[in-house]
Amino acid sequence: RWVPGIFQSTKKLFLSQRSGRGQTLEFIRKNAANGISLANLVAGLSSVLCSLNRQYHHSCWLLLVGFLLDLADGAVARQLNACSALGAKLDDFADFTTFGLATALLLQPQGVLDGSLAIAYVMAVFARLCFLSSAGIPFTYRGVPCPYASSLLASTFLLTGGHVTLLRVTAVVMILFMVDRGFYPHDKVLESQLWKKLVYIGG
Template identity: 30%
Template sequence: MARDPQHRDQLPFLQLLPNLVTISGMCLGLTSIRFAMDERFETAALLILLSALIDGLDGLIARRLNATSEFGAELDSLSDFLCFGVAPGVLVYQYALGETHSLGWIFVLIFAASTCMRLARFNVMRGESEETARHFIGVPAPAGALLGLLPVYLSLAGVLDMRLVPALVALWLGFVGLLMISRLKTFSPKAVKVPRGMVGILLMATVVGIGLVFTRIWLLLVLVDLAYVVMLAPAIIRSRGRLFS
């Protein structure tokens, strides 16, 4: 029996859901740029954080619904470049690098270009699932975006006003860009296994984390960034400066 032509021109909504989530994340990244240009920096930073959460969600939804596709993968990469390369760079520039003029913008370009190359390498290595399941090669783009925003978090948390040292902010942004395109083996959540004795501690840590989200979110993000840097430190030390080999 021939299939109804009308049915061939229709897609189940659940097949489109991951792409709709990806587009939502892209809209958050674009809106973050708008708020950064309006100097509403807290809102801009929060939108990038939300886009990072959505980035993890769309892939999970696609796998659970068996709705992965080449189109969705490419759409996700383009959205990631906007949300984790362009938006954080613009935010940091508007917040702390405006007074440096061309010099600060050069480091923003380095950061954005590094994000682009990191995503391109991820696409090329997408088929090597066994390797990427154990670790990432280089700092992933979402983590790179959150690390790049560390100067903003420090200022908003009241720890240190990084606008007083724009040169240091620019160097930090460039350093994070280099970490993204490095050959360092970095933390992958897929490889984490929690001992049974640590389950209760992890649950209570989650409670504390949720409390900080609603009371001292910028301080929490500072602590998360610093913890990630501490995790990276052994790999950086072992590399002895050979980050790209």
């Protein structure tokens, strides 16, 4: 009698472990994109701290890391079919922190005009995330997404050695493009095999 009992206990233990592994994998699948969004948020907050300490080069690199994390976030969510309302809110909050607040601090606002430009940039990002994130047409955005504007500003800072005037002019242009009503290709298009083939053929 004790032999079948041991067998049943072993079987139950094996099944419970298998079920536990399955639940763990499912949890990871559902929250992988959220984890990347949190990493993006941490990068944005770290960039803010660097800018407040006038370590603008470090701030720029953190913004570029945030840009890559934002791309990965969307791609992972689509590949794992793990899109959720919580994930969307977390992504928007991370984007506002990294590509709005942290990026605006690169403009080094020191006066009324500089401060107004930084506020205008943050408000443009806010408007994009709230009202212009969906174009209503498949595979398109309305206006330039804020991660692309942020990465361009960070790259401009690094390539020009922190030329503030050029950076502010670029910020004005990016504000206009972010609130533009024109259509721009969605990340899904850029991730598609057809687009990669076209880039390969053209390059």
